[in-house]
Amino acid sequence: MLDFEYAKALVEVVLDTTCSEKEREVRLECLTPIFGRANAYLKKGFLPNVVEAFFVRKMEGLPLVSTKQDMQDFLKVSTPHYFGGKFTVSNIPYYSEEEELLLWSETSLRGPLITAGYERYMELFKKILPQKAEQINF
Incomplete structure (x- = not known):
């Protein structure tokens, strides 16, 4: 489904007639790196539906990309900021909670998470995978 x-x-x-040629070029430059990142997540064994949701979420923000600076912001990995004893996210139109969940999963494999990290991980897990969270009984 990711290929689709x-x-x-x-x-x-390519078919968007509402944007300029320059905007189209910048948006096309965004596609390959995000698709590559999604494929890398799949190769690491992450759930395909979460990886696809990450890709779809990123693509929802693609029409907002019109400059090279927008492209740089779009291509940033969706990481939270630690502030005031908890993790928060900036109000960025290109942010993907699904990608943040993938990153928390990967981080948790490397060692125990701090309390604030664990709480954010569980918050995202319950939000993005409610049926799995119910099965696990979080």
Whole structure:
């Protein structure tokens, strides 16, 4: 399904008549790195539905990309900020909670999370995978 979502996004960018040629070029430059990142998550064994949700979420923000600076912001990994004893996210239109969940999963494999990290991880897990969270009984 990820390939389908990539093809869909590519067609939408190419056929978009509301943007300039420069905007189209910048948006096309965004597609390959995000698709590559999604494939890397799949190769690491993450749930395909979460990886696809990450890709789709990123593609929702693609029409907002019109400059090289926007592209740099779009391509940033969706990481939270630690402030006031908890993790928060900036109000960025390109942010993906699904990607943040993938990053928390990967981080948790490397060692125990601090309390604030664990709480954020569980918050995202329950939000993005409610049925799995119910099965696990979080």
